[in-house]
Amino acid sequence: EAGVVQSPRYKIIEKKQPVAFWCNPISGHNTLYWYRQNLGQGPELLIRYENEEAVDDSQLPKDRFSAERLKGVDSTLKIQPAELGDSAVYLCASSTRRGAAGNIQYFGAGTRLSVL
Amino acid sequence: DAKTTQPPSMDCAEGRAANLPCNHSTISGNEYVYWYRQIHSQGPQYIIHGLKNNETNEMASLIITEDRKSSTLILPHATLRDTAVYYCIVRENRDDKIIFGKGTRLHILP
Numbered sequence: 001e002a003g004v005v006q007s008p009r010y011k012i013i014e015k016k017q018p019v020a021f022w023c024n025p026i027s028g029h030n031t032l033y034w035y036r037q038n039l040g041q042g043p044e045l046l047i048r049y050e051n052e053e054a055v056d057d058s059q060l061p062k063d064r065f066s067a068e069r070l071k072g073v074d075s076t077l078k079i080q081p082a083e084l085g086d087s088a089v090y091l092c093a094s095s096t097r098r099g100a101a102g103n104i105q106y107f108g109a110g111t112r113l114s115v116l
Numbered sequence: 117d118a119k120t121t122q123p124p125s126m127d128c129a130e131g132r133a134a135n136l137p138c139n140h141s142t143i144s145g146n147e148y149v150y151w152y153r154q155i156h157s158q159g160p161q162y163i164i165h166g167l168k169n170n171e172t173n174e175m176a177s178l179i180i181t182e183d184r185k186s187s188t189l190i191l192p193h194a195t196l197r198d199t200a201v202y203y204c205i206v207r208e209n210r211d212d213k214i215i216f217g218k219g220t221r222l223h224i225l226p
Contacts (some may be wrong), residue, residue, distance in 0.1 A: 004159070031212065042203060042216025043160065056212065091159050103209050107159030 002026070004108035006092050012114045018080035021111045025073070025094030032069060033105060034077050035091040043091050049075065079113075087115045119143065119206045125221040134191040136220050138204030141185045146208045149180060151189050153200040154219070160203065163189065199224045 005024040013019050025032050030051050035043035046065070048056040051072035060067065064083070069075040079086055089112050093105040121139040128134040140149065150165040164171055164178045166187075171178045177190040191198055203219040 033212075040218070042218060043214075044216070045213050048212055093159070097212075103207075103211070104162045104165075105160075105214060106162070109157070110159050 004092055004094055004106055006090075006108035006111055008111055009109065010112050010114075012116065013082055014116050015084055016081040018078065019082050019113060020079075021077045021090050021092075021113075023075045023077070023092030023108060025075070025092070026106055029094035029096050029106070030072065031095045031097050032075050033093040033095075034067060034075070035093065035107075037089040037091055037110070039088075046077070082113075082115045084115050087113055089113070119147075119215070120204045120217055122202075122204050122217065122220045124218065125223065127223045127225055128191075128194045129225050130196060131193055134194040134198065134222060134224070136189040136191075136202050136204075136222065137186065138189070139186045140204070140206045143184050143206050144208075147206045148209055149178065149184075149187050150205040150207060150214075151176070151178065152203045152205065152214075152216075153198075154203070155197075155200040160216075163202075194222075194224045196224050196226060198222065 007022050032049040034046040036046055037043040045059055047060045047067050049069045052069055065079055067077045089110040091107055091110045093107045095105045148165050148167050151163040152160040154160045163175050164173055166178045166180055180187045201219040201221050203216050205214055
């Protein structure tokens with residue numbers, strides 16, 4: 001079974017440029033999460049989707065960040081314009097939320113963003 | 117804020133058992149103890165979770181004290197590939213959010 005797939009793995013951009021990250025969750029997982037991980041810290045939740053609906057986006061900086069999950073499968077996280085402080089690893093995770101293993105989140109390898 | 121306290125780093129000799137402690141003195145009756153680990157340049161990986169009883173799977177064992185205020189993750193025969201940051205997390209099973217702390221950086225020494 002394929003895991004959570006993220007692309008690109010690395011991205012280097014100049015400040016004020018736009019950037020987008022893509023995530024393909026595990027097949028059948030209806031819940032999708034985007035996290036941001038700063039250097040030396042644990043991941044922090046940005047947004048959670050149940051199918052196509054964003055049900056928790058309270059930590060998403062809405063002035064420059066946006067996300068979408070069309071058709072309830074793949075998701076894209078966008079930053080426009082990027083700032084120096086956005087340099088971090090952006091992680092995507094998915095879960096089924098069903099059964100005994102329903103609340104285990106499976107993470108992708110992440111996208112490491114460097115804003116210069 | 118994370119509800120757990122972990123040592124920032126630990127060393128363990130290869131082939132020995134690695135015992136990672138976690139304090140969660142404010143844990144409530146509905147909250148489970150979860151462990152994840154993050155190997156360098158990878159995303160976090162689920163290891164094990166438990167409520168009251170000790171648990172064991174192919175990766176590790178989880179020992180929870182009777183008062184549930186602390187727990188220990190045991191890697192029975194540590195290898196170099198177990199070098200990672202280990203996160204102890206307390207959450208209700210219905211919670212969707214995982215609140216990560218800084219974890220314990222485990223170094224396996226050859």
